[in-house]
Amino acid sequence: MNRLGLGVLAGVLAWLVTGCGGEGKTAVTVYAAASLSEAFEDLAAEYEAANPDVDVKLNFAGSARLAAQISAGARADVFASANRANMSRVVAEGRTAGLPVLFARNRLALVVPVDNPGDVTELEDLSDDSLVLAMCAPEVPCGALAQAVLADAGVNANPDTEETSVRAVLTKVMLGEADAGLVYATDVAAGGNKVATVPLGPQIRVNDYPVVAVSDRAVAADFVDFILGPDGQRILRSHGFDFP
């Protein structure tokens, strides 16, 4: 290895050593459903600003995967799930310190690429098999909600792809590769100016999000209180969530 290579290696090592060192802050680890990503990043930033000695570590994934990780003993302090089923599992196994509280509500949204190549104007249009339709798999919360809404409307839709994450549905619509996708209302903002929303009318079906303190550390309970408090609710509302 030449001198330059050694220099680069030494630099990388130095960066690794200094970068990994903690700063003596209290860390609170929050496991949150993927659909909460942007809202919880804002929540964490505001919480850290109010509590400078706390470092909020966020872990986003599908609720079922997070529940499985907590069941397997993952060191989470707080768990925010996108539906009740996955929360119930964790609570039933005695993994939580407190009782879950509902903190947000989400609705379904029908999104299309901004030029709407499939000419989708209402939910009923999704029964057209020539459309490339992306949905969540029925096993994940957004897919269960989508199926319930479609069944209520009597629409027989055949998705071309059943994604395991709602953001993968959004991506395919944003790229213009899918003509339509069923996502959460809160995902629409992440689509920016690449997607348009087709109004669905009043919806009875919603997903309620519960949160719970997993560990019995004081900072875990405090973060849950922050989510439920006025500041937390204001941030969630700004991302398209309702209060249940």
Place this chain on the structure above:
Amino acid sequence: MTDRPTPKEPNRSPPIAIVAMAIIAVAVLALPLVGLLQRTPWSTLGTRLGETATLEALQVSVVVSLLAAAVSMVLGLPLAWVLARLTFRGRALVRAVVLLPMVLPPVVGGIALFFALGRKGLVGRALQNWFGIDTLIGTTAGAVIAAAFVSMPFFVITAEAGLRQLDPRLESAASTLGAGRWTVLRRITLPLLAPSLAAGATLSWARALGEFGATITFAGNHPGRTRTLPLAIAQANEAGQPEAAIAMSVLLIGVSLLILIGLRHRWIAPRTSQPDTSSETSPS
């Protein structure tokens, strides 16, 4: 490990440090497998594997991985030959581009495939106008393309290494004796190359069988068409059905082991020019 095949150093025992490291390496590779098998619901495994959804995913996996391996061989062999035998400007660059899918996260590969073959991709419109292909989402063709994208490099590097190790004097001797180009390729080059080709094909097939990220990103997750075993396993895992995921993983491991063990002689065989190796590649 008890017999010592090297009689010239009879007193020397195997270096303990190396053996210890080798044992750790085996543990790193085998322990997760043991953990999986130990958590496998053996009593219900039969019924789980007999489920229609599982068999469907297995079928898609086998079809997609074999087609991807075939594509890798048909396109990869000429590419390997060009890289090994021709000298041209930018050869290093071409090789780097060819090998890139090996280090690229497969999800990135899937998105990149959209930019190439998708509706708004570089040749997407041509696909639409010339072949009437509106989308590759939810099609087996899309799954094969995604799998071939990530698995072809494994065939190319193995075949190229084989071509480089080939003694060129054998080929030139044959042509001096009057054999034409195709005869040399068919009777000399390909038979000598057979072990490398088999190894490359096995590697690329194995990579295609385990492929997940590019497939779900580019071809989506459609039962019976693009939902391979890895996609079905991930879906079961996301859905909080770990037992179904474990059962399908055991199935995938079983199929892979069967094929790898079946091919082990071909793969690890010493490089000798046995007459039987030519039977597969040259129809004579």
